[in-house]
Amino acid sequence: MPAEKKAYPLRISATVLEAMQRWSDDELRSVNAQIEYVLREALRKSGRLKAGMAKPMVDDKPDT
Template sequence: MGKKKSFVLRLDPDDYASLERWAADEFRSINGQLEWIIHKALKDSGRKSDKKDKSK
């Protein structure tokens, strides 16, 4: 995987707390959990294939 893009994300404090608990339940960091959620949503919507996209 190439270099990752970073950006600022503002979340509602209650949503952040829920995300924090979910990440802890799955032994992930919050960043890792967000990456997993986004990857899964892109894959499930057909916007990303299982193959690594090298065209970035």
């Protein structure tokens, strides 16, 4: 059973959002998936997210 996703409104500067859009385009992810990836990696690196919890709930990156 996949983990539950929760909606969360995010206020973000236009500059940061544009940079995230370019990065997500480069990685072939949606902006939402890219933001989740960046947050998950930061949490993992800081030791705030257990290793088993660091897996993406949905990977929308297409197979190449």
